[in-house]
Amino acid sequence: MEDNENNHVKVPKDHPRITSLMYRHKIIDGMKKLVVAEAGLIAHGRGECFDYILGEKTNMIAIQAIKAAVAQLLLAQHPVISVNGNVAALCPEDLVLLSKTLNAPLEINLFYRKNGRVDAIKHILEEAGAQNILGTDESTMVEIEELSSNRRNVDCNGIKISDVVFVPLEDGDRTEALKKLGKTVIAVDLNPLSRTAIWADITIVDNIIRTLPRMTKIALKYKNYTREQLKKIVDVFNNKENIQNTLEFIIEYINLQKEKAFNILNK
Ligand code: PTJ
Numbered sequence: 001m002e003d004n005e006n007n008h009v010k011v012p013k014d015h016p017r018i019t020s021l022m023y024r025h026k027i028i029d030g031m032k033k034l035v036v037a038e039a040g041l042i043a044h045g046r047g048e049c050f051d052y053i054l055g056e057k058t059n060m061i062a063i064q065a066i067k068a069a070v071a072q073l074l075l076a077q078h079p080v081i082s083v084n085g086n087v088a089a090l091c092p093e094d095l096v097l098l099s100k101t102l103n104a105p106l107e108i109n110l111f112y113r114k115n116g117r118v119d120a121i122k123h124i125l126e127e128a129g130a131q132n133i134l135g136t137d138e139s140t141m142v143e144i145e146e147l148s149s150n151r152r153n154v155d156c157n158g159i160k161i162s163d164v165v166f167v168p169l170e171d172g173d174r175t176e177a178l179k180k181l182g183k184t185v186i187a188v189d190l191n192p193l194s195r196t197a198i199w200a201d202i203t204i205v206d207n208i209i210r211t212l213p214r215m216t217k218i219a220l221k222y223k224n225y226t227r228e229q230l231k232k233i234v235d236v237f238n239n240k241e242n243i244q245n246t247l248e249f250i251i252e253y254i255n256l257q258k259e260k261a262f263n264i265l266n267k
Pocket of ligand 1: 039042
Protein backbone atom coordinates (compact mmCIF):
# COMPACT_ATOMS: atom_id res chain seq x y z
CA MET A 1 0.00 0.00 0.00
CA GLU A 2 1.20 3.50 -0.83
CA ASP A 3 2.50 5.82 1.83
CA ASN A 4 -0.46 7.88 2.98
CA GLU A 5 1.08 11.28 3.65
CA ASN A 6 -1.96 12.74 5.35
CA ASN A 7 -2.16 9.94 7.87
CA HIS A 8 1.62 9.60 8.19
CA VAL A 9 1.40 5.83 7.99
CA LYS A 10 3.08 3.29 5.82
CA VAL A 11 1.32 -0.06 5.91
CA PRO A 12 3.77 -2.90 5.20
CA LYS A 13 2.82 -5.14 2.25
CA ASP A 14 2.97 -8.23 4.49
CA HIS A 15 0.56 -6.78 7.06
CA PRO A 16 -1.90 -9.57 8.01
CA ARG A 17 -4.87 -7.28 7.42
CA ILE A 18 -3.59 -5.61 4.25
CA THR A 19 -6.82 -6.12 2.23
CA SER A 20 -9.02 -4.66 4.93
CA LEU A 21 -6.65 -1.70 5.36
CA MET A 22 -6.53 -1.10 1.61
CA TYR A 23 -10.32 -0.80 1.43
CA ARG A 24 -10.37 1.45 4.49
CA HIS A 25 -8.05 3.81 2.67
CA LYS A 26 -10.26 3.72 -0.43
CA ILE A 27 -13.14 4.88 1.78
CA ILE A 28 -11.01 7.59 3.41
CA ASP A 29 -9.73 8.83 0.02
CA GLY A 30 -13.30 8.70 -1.26
CA MET A 31 -14.42 10.92 1.59
CA LYS A 32 -11.70 13.45 0.82
CA LYS A 33 -12.91 13.56 -2.81
CA LEU A 34 -16.60 13.94 -1.76
CA VAL A 35 -17.46 10.52 -3.15
CA VAL A 36 -18.14 9.08 0.31
CA ALA A 37 -20.33 10.81 2.91
CA GLU A 38 -18.81 11.27 6.39
CA ALA A 39 -21.35 8.74 7.66
CA GLY A 40 -20.05 6.35 5.02
CA LEU A 41 -16.97 5.79 7.19
CA ILE A 42 -19.17 4.63 10.03
CA ALA A 43 -21.23 2.45 7.70
CA HIS A 44 -18.01 0.85 6.45
CA GLY A 45 -16.90 0.13 10.01
CA ARG A 46 -20.22 -1.52 10.77
CA GLY A 47 -19.81 -3.60 7.63
CA GLU A 48 -16.28 -4.66 8.67
CA CYS A 49 -17.63 -5.83 12.00
CA PHE A 50 -20.27 -8.04 10.38
CA ASP A 51 -17.76 -9.32 7.83
CA TYR A 52 -15.54 -10.37 10.73
CA ILE A 53 -18.25 -12.60 12.20
CA LEU A 54 -18.87 -14.10 8.77
CA GLY A 55 -15.21 -15.13 8.52
CA GLU A 56 -14.51 -12.52 5.79
CA LYS A 57 -15.40 -15.08 3.12
CA THR A 58 -18.31 -15.54 0.75
CA ASN A 59 -20.17 -18.57 2.07
CA MET A 60 -22.38 -21.06 0.20
CA ILE A 61 -25.53 -19.36 1.45
CA ALA A 62 -24.45 -16.06 -0.09
CA ILE A 63 -23.52 -17.84 -3.33
CA GLN A 64 -27.09 -19.19 -3.62
CA ALA A 65 -28.43 -15.66 -3.11
CA ILE A 66 -25.99 -14.30 -5.70
CA LYS A 67 -27.20 -16.89 -8.24
CA ALA A 68 -30.86 -15.97 -7.62
CA ALA A 69 -29.99 -12.26 -7.85
CA VAL A 70 -28.23 -12.63 -11.19
CA ALA A 71 -31.06 -14.74 -12.61
CA GLN A 72 -33.61 -12.16 -11.42
CA LEU A 73 -31.65 -9.30 -12.96
CA LEU A 74 -31.35 -11.14 -16.29
CA LEU A 75 -35.11 -11.79 -16.29
CA ALA A 76 -35.92 -8.11 -15.66
CA GLN A 77 -37.38 -5.75 -18.27
CA HIS A 78 -35.81 -2.67 -16.67
CA PRO A 79 -33.06 -3.65 -14.22
CA VAL A 80 -31.18 -0.81 -12.49
CA ILE A 81 -28.06 -0.81 -10.32
CA SER A 82 -28.31 1.88 -7.66
CA VAL A 83 -24.97 3.43 -6.69
CA ASN A 84 -24.09 5.24 -3.46
CA GLY A 85 -20.82 6.79 -2.31
CA ASN A 86 -19.38 3.78 -0.51
CA VAL A 87 -19.85 1.38 -3.42
CA ALA A 88 -18.47 3.89 -5.92
CA ALA A 89 -15.35 4.36 -3.79
CA LEU A 90 -14.81 0.66 -3.06
CA CYS A 91 -15.33 -0.96 -6.44
CA PRO A 92 -16.09 1.36 -9.38
CA GLU A 93 -14.59 -0.99 -12.01
CA ASP A 94 -16.62 -3.95 -10.77
CA LEU A 95 -19.82 -1.86 -10.88
CA VAL A 96 -19.16 -0.88 -14.48
CA LEU A 97 -18.36 -4.45 -15.51
CA LEU A 98 -21.51 -5.82 -13.89
CA SER A 99 -23.62 -3.06 -15.43
CA LYS A 100 -22.29 -3.87 -18.91
CA THR A 101 -22.63 -7.63 -18.46
CA LEU A 102 -26.22 -7.41 -17.23
CA ASN A 103 -27.13 -4.54 -19.53
CA ALA A 104 -28.42 -2.72 -16.44
CA PRO A 105 -27.73 1.03 -16.12
CA LEU A 106 -26.00 2.57 -13.12
CA GLU A 107 -28.03 5.21 -11.27
CA ILE A 108 -26.47 7.44 -8.62
CA ASN A 109 -28.87 7.64 -5.69
CA LEU A 110 -27.65 9.27 -2.50
CA PHE A 111 -28.82 9.54 1.07
CA TYR A 112 -26.52 12.46 1.86
CA ARG A 113 -26.96 14.87 -1.03
CA LYS A 114 -24.14 17.30 -0.33
CA ASN A 115 -23.23 19.66 -3.20
CA GLY A 116 -20.62 18.17 -5.52
CA ARG A 117 -21.12 14.54 -4.49
CA VAL A 118 -23.07 13.46 -7.58
CA ASP A 119 -20.38 14.96 -9.83
CA ALA A 120 -17.58 13.35 -7.80
CA ILE A 121 -19.25 9.92 -8.06
CA LYS A 122 -20.01 10.42 -11.76
CA HIS A 123 -16.33 11.22 -12.28
CA ILE A 124 -15.05 8.11 -10.49
CA LEU A 125 -17.51 5.90 -12.44
CA GLU A 126 -16.57 7.48 -15.76
CA GLU A 127 -12.89 6.96 -15.00
CA ALA A 128 -13.78 3.29 -14.52
CA GLY A 129 -15.39 3.21 -17.96
CA ALA A 130 -19.06 4.01 -17.27
CA GLN A 131 -21.24 5.75 -19.86
CA ASN A 132 -24.77 7.16 -19.63
CA ILE A 133 -24.90 7.25 -15.85
CA LEU A 134 -28.42 7.93 -14.60
CA GLY A 135 -29.29 10.16 -11.64
CA THR A 136 -26.98 12.92 -12.82
CA ASP A 137 -29.27 15.16 -14.87
CA GLU A 138 -31.67 17.28 -12.80
CA SER A 139 -34.09 17.58 -15.75
CA THR A 140 -34.82 13.83 -15.70
CA MET A 141 -35.23 13.54 -11.94
CA VAL A 142 -38.63 12.85 -10.37
CA GLU A 143 -39.71 12.20 -6.78
CA ILE A 144 -41.15 9.01 -5.37
CA GLU A 145 -43.68 10.05 -2.73
CA GLU A 146 -43.33 6.92 -0.62
CA LEU A 147 -39.90 8.09 0.57
CA SER A 148 -39.09 11.09 2.74
CA SER A 149 -35.27 10.86 2.50
CA ASN A 150 -33.10 12.31 -0.29
CA ARG A 151 -33.29 8.95 -1.97
CA ARG A 152 -36.82 9.89 -3.17
CA ASN A 153 -35.14 11.74 -6.10
CA VAL A 154 -34.88 9.15 -8.84
CA ASP A 155 -34.26 9.17 -12.56
CA CYS A 156 -37.36 8.85 -14.74
CA ASN A 157 -35.35 6.61 -17.08
CA GLY A 158 -34.02 4.45 -14.27
CA ILE A 159 -35.38 3.56 -10.84
CA LYS A 160 -38.74 5.22 -11.63
CA ILE A 161 -39.53 2.76 -14.45
CA SER A 162 -37.50 -0.18 -13.14
CA ASP A 163 -38.98 -3.55 -12.23
CA VAL A 164 -35.85 -4.90 -10.49
CA VAL A 165 -33.54 -2.66 -8.44
CA PHE A 166 -30.15 -3.79 -7.19
CA VAL A 167 -29.24 -1.88 -4.02
CA PRO A 168 -25.76 -2.58 -2.73
CA LEU A 169 -25.27 -1.52 0.91
CA GLU A 170 -27.89 0.91 1.97
CA ASP A 171 -30.04 2.41 4.67
CA GLY A 172 -33.31 0.66 5.37
CA ASP A 173 -36.24 2.88 4.44
CA ARG A 174 -35.80 2.79 0.68
CA THR A 175 -36.13 -0.96 0.26
CA GLU A 176 -39.49 -0.82 2.00
CA ALA A 177 -40.62 2.09 -0.23
CA LEU A 178 -39.44 0.39 -3.42
CA LYS A 179 -41.31 -2.77 -2.43
CA LYS A 180 -44.49 -0.75 -1.87
CA LEU A 181 -44.09 0.51 -5.43
CA GLY A 182 -44.15 -3.10 -6.62
CA LYS A 183 -40.47 -3.36 -7.46
CA THR A 184 -38.31 -6.40 -6.83
CA VAL A 185 -35.38 -5.44 -4.60
CA ILE A 186 -32.03 -7.20 -4.45
CA ALA A 187 -29.79 -6.05 -1.60
CA VAL A 188 -26.20 -6.66 -0.59
CA ASP A 189 -25.78 -6.11 3.14
CA LEU A 190 -23.31 -7.64 5.57
CA ASN A 191 -25.86 -7.17 8.34
CA PRO A 192 -28.47 -9.94 7.93
CA LEU A 193 -30.71 -8.22 10.48
CA SER A 194 -30.86 -4.78 8.88
CA ARG A 195 -34.22 -3.49 7.62
CA THR A 196 -32.83 -3.63 4.08
CA ALA A 197 -31.86 -7.28 4.54
CA ILE A 198 -35.24 -8.22 5.96
CA TRP A 199 -37.34 -6.28 3.43
CA ALA A 200 -35.47 -7.22 0.25
CA ASP A 201 -36.68 -10.02 -2.03
CA ILE A 202 -33.15 -11.35 -2.36
CA THR A 203 -30.56 -10.48 0.28
CA ILE A 204 -26.92 -11.20 -0.40
CA VAL A 205 -25.18 -11.22 2.98
CA ASP A 206 -21.65 -10.65 1.78
CA ASN A 207 -19.06 -7.92 1.29
CA ILE A 208 -19.78 -5.91 -1.86
CA ILE A 209 -16.11 -6.13 -2.85
CA ARG A 210 -16.43 -9.92 -3.13
CA THR A 211 -20.02 -9.98 -4.41
CA LEU A 212 -19.69 -7.87 -7.55
CA PRO A 213 -16.94 -9.88 -9.34
CA ARG A 214 -18.76 -13.10 -8.47
CA MET A 215 -22.00 -11.72 -9.89
CA THR A 216 -20.30 -10.79 -13.16
CA LYS A 217 -18.78 -14.26 -13.48
CA ILE A 218 -22.16 -15.92 -12.91
CA ALA A 219 -23.93 -13.44 -15.23
CA LEU A 220 -21.58 -14.38 -18.08
CA LYS A 221 -22.62 -18.01 -17.62
CA TYR A 222 -26.34 -17.36 -17.07
CA LYS A 223 -26.61 -15.14 -20.15
CA ASN A 224 -26.70 -18.38 -22.15
CA TYR A 225 -29.58 -19.80 -20.09
CA THR A 226 -33.20 -19.80 -21.24
CA ARG A 227 -35.81 -17.73 -19.36
CA GLU A 228 -37.25 -21.01 -18.03
CA GLN A 229 -33.89 -22.00 -16.56
CA LEU A 230 -33.49 -18.56 -14.98
CA LYS A 231 -37.02 -18.65 -13.54
CA LYS A 232 -36.28 -22.01 -11.91
CA ILE A 233 -33.21 -20.54 -10.18
CA VAL A 234 -35.31 -17.64 -8.83
CA ASP A 235 -38.21 -19.89 -7.79
CA VAL A 236 -36.15 -22.25 -5.64
CA PHE A 237 -34.70 -19.30 -3.70
CA ASN A 238 -36.36 -18.42 -0.39
CA ASN A 239 -35.18 -15.26 1.37
CA LYS A 240 -36.53 -16.26 4.78
CA GLU A 241 -34.47 -19.46 4.68
CA ASN A 242 -31.53 -17.44 3.37
CA ILE A 243 -31.58 -15.06 6.37
CA GLN A 244 -32.20 -17.92 8.81
CA ASN A 245 -29.30 -19.99 7.43
CA THR A 246 -27.00 -16.97 7.51
CA LEU A 247 -27.80 -16.29 11.16
CA GLU A 248 -27.13 -19.94 12.00
CA PHE A 249 -23.85 -19.73 10.07
CA ILE A 250 -22.80 -16.72 12.19
CA ILE A 251 -23.69 -18.49 15.44
CA GLU A 252 -21.65 -21.57 14.43
CA TYR A 253 -18.73 -19.39 13.32
CA ILE A 254 -18.69 -17.50 16.61
CA ASN A 255 -18.80 -20.76 18.59
CA LEU A 256 -15.84 -22.04 16.59
CA GLN A 257 -13.88 -18.84 17.20
CA LYS A 258 -14.78 -19.03 20.90
CA GLU A 259 -13.27 -22.54 21.09
CA LYS A 260 -10.12 -21.39 19.28
CA ALA A 261 -9.72 -18.35 21.56
CA PHE A 262 -10.26 -20.45 24.70
CA ASN A 263 -7.68 -23.00 23.56
CA ILE A 264 -5.13 -20.19 23.47
CA LEU A 265 -6.35 -18.56 26.69
CA ASN A 266 -6.22 -21.90 28.55
CA LYS A 267 -2.57 -22.60 27.61
O1 PTJ B 1 -23.51 7.67 -0.25
P1 PTJ B 1 -24.82 7.88 0.44
O2 PTJ B 1 -25.08 9.33 0.76
O3 PTJ B 1 -25.98 7.30 -0.32
O4 PTJ B 1 -24.75 7.12 1.86
C1 PTJ B 1 -24.35 5.78 1.92
C2 PTJ B 1 -24.41 5.22 3.37
C3 PTJ B 1 -23.80 3.83 3.34
C4 PTJ B 1 -23.57 6.14 4.27
C5 PTJ B 1 -25.88 5.19 3.83
O5 PTJ B 1 -26.62 4.40 2.96
C6 PTJ B 1 -25.99 4.65 5.25
O6 PTJ B 1 -25.94 5.39 6.24
O7 PTJ B 1 -26.16 3.32 5.33
P2 PTJ B 1 -26.32 2.51 6.72
O8 PTJ B 1 -27.67 2.75 7.31
O9 PTJ B 1 -25.13 2.74 7.58
O10 PTJ B 1 -26.31 1.03 6.19
C7 PTJ B 1 -25.21 0.51 5.50
C8 PTJ B 1 -25.28 -1.01 5.60
O11 PTJ B 1 -24.30 -1.54 4.73
C9 PTJ B 1 -24.97 -1.56 7.01
O12 PTJ B 1 -25.90 -2.56 7.33
C10 PTJ B 1 -23.56 -2.18 6.86
O13 PTJ B 1 -23.40 -3.33 7.66
C11 PTJ B 1 -23.54 -2.54 5.39
N1 PTJ B 1 -22.21 -2.52 4.79
C12 PTJ B 1 -21.18 -1.67 5.05
N2 PTJ B 1 -20.11 -1.95 4.28
C13 PTJ B 1 -20.47 -3.00 3.49
C14 PTJ B 1 -21.82 -3.36 3.80
N3 PTJ B 1 -22.45 -4.36 3.18
C15 PTJ B 1 -21.78 -5.02 2.20
N4 PTJ B 1 -20.51 -4.73 1.85
C16 PTJ B 1 -19.82 -3.73 2.46
N5 PTJ B 1 -18.56 -3.45 2.10
